[in-house]
Amino acid sequence: MRTANHGVDVVIRGGRVVTDSTEDAFDIGIADGVIAAIGEPGSVVADEVIDASGCVVIPGGIDPHTHIQWPLANGGTAQDTFESATRRAAAWGTTTLVDFVPGAPGSLLAAADRRLGQAEGAVIDYSLHPVVTELNESTIAEIPALIERGLASFKVYTTYGSRLESADIRRFIRVAGEAGGLPGFHAEHHALLEDALAATRKLRGTRIGDFPASRPGHTEAASIREITGYAEEFGSPVYIYHASGLDALRQIEEARAAGTDVRAETCAHYLVYDDSVYAGADGWKYVITPPIRPDADREGMWRAVADGRLDAVASDHCAYSVADKAAGFEDFTAMEPGAPGIASRMPLLWDRGVRSGRLSLRQFVDINSTRPAAVLGLTAKGRIAIGADADIVVWDPDGEWTWDAASDSTSNGTDYDIYDGLSGRGRPRVTLSRGRRVGGSGATPPRGSGRFVPQRIQ
Helix, strand or coil, X not given: CCCCCCCCCEEEECCEEECCCCEEECEEEEECCEXXXXXXXXXXXXXXXXXCCCCEEEECEEECCEECCCECXXXXXXXXXXXHHHHHHHHCCEEEEEEEECCCCCCHHHHHHHHHHHHCCCCCEEXXXXXXXXXXXHHHHHHHHHHHCCCCECEEECCCCCCCCHHHHHHHHHHHHHCCCECEEECCXXXXXXXXXXXXXXXXXXXXHHHHHHCCHHHHHHHHHHHHHHHHHHXXXXXXXXXXXXXXXXXXXXXXXXXXXXXXXXXHHHHHCXXXXXXXXXXXXXXXXXXXXXXXXXXXXXXXXXHCCCCEEECCEECCCXXXXXXXXXXXXXXXXXXXXXXXHHHHHHHHHHHCCCCCHHHHHHHHHHHHHHHCCXXXXXXXXXXXXXXXXXXXXXXXXXXXXXXXXXXXXXXXXXXXXXXXXXXXXXXXXXXXXXXXXXXXXXXXCCXXXXXXXX
16 A cells, blocks of 8 residues: 655544455545545655544445436426535535536537536536437537537437437437447337337226336336447447336346447435335325336346346435425326435435345445446546545445435425435445545535536446
């Protein structure tokens, strides 16, 4: 290990540190926002010492899928801002997130500039996935420019009114892949969804309890099969957002077996809950697309997280209010799909993963930090290593918490939470973003202290 005794601003001492190669007691020295020294206990000296006794010291969490200050179908926006959402994320250990440039007619570059302006209030670092809702000569010409600017991972919907049809999906994968980007997809087959919804409406109805039947897992698999077929044709990587269960996972594995570079995330709600949630009085909270699947799918996704078949666990956060969801209480087809969750992702992943024995400490770091940084081209993030950004969490493995919608939602501007009442252990003692305290006792990061992080897809 490299050590240093000068030029270091802060040292973290006394914890069990997870580096690229080992887990042991080390000092970590930070200078100018990056990790400048890693050495044996007592070997790194600084005026400021962060005591990590009894804690593990891990890279900051990366949430690859959030919808902050998001435009809603009803003409409003979600209840948070980049400042409020990122403060909440930082308090619970997330130090980098990747949000979206909302899709809209016209210039993608202009839309990206508008979104970057909104994101300037963030207190942690961020990147963006542009959403492509139309493919024309102007759009195609802008894709390489976006990638050059570091907005290199994209999102395309294969359903909803903003979807691309098959020919444009194929062309988009070719164009973005050839330019060095990462084409990404909300993968549910639109025609099959329409058929499933018609059958559900006829046989069962459209009350909340009927929601899962309207979006079966085979619709994800069919869409992934189409997407990965085009990716194989052009030798392009692709990214699958919010894979929900075993149907999606099997299709991802099949494509990888054929040599296709398929990168994929799941979300915390698919790991915490099963589809029994839709039978409860508050089942409306869980109207999320794709739906939460049966318990066998939940356990299968945990295994895929542990063994590396999935690359990230996202929140898919959107700060809806009860009023935003209310139109669909009696008919899920009228409801905005989605839920808040930007803060709860990391403590839930620890408690339900590490503490339950599903994940080792190393596997937790890989899925929470290292792998999402690698697959999304966030080259200075996700690792405790010399020269990496000092995005570090001093994590108390036994720190207790009970999720309280009243306190959590106040920070998000919402008035409900899908994890309300859950309890567990594992929480940050201190969160650092590029060496700055952004979470923990007394942390008051100034508005706008986060930075845009350009992506370089490998």
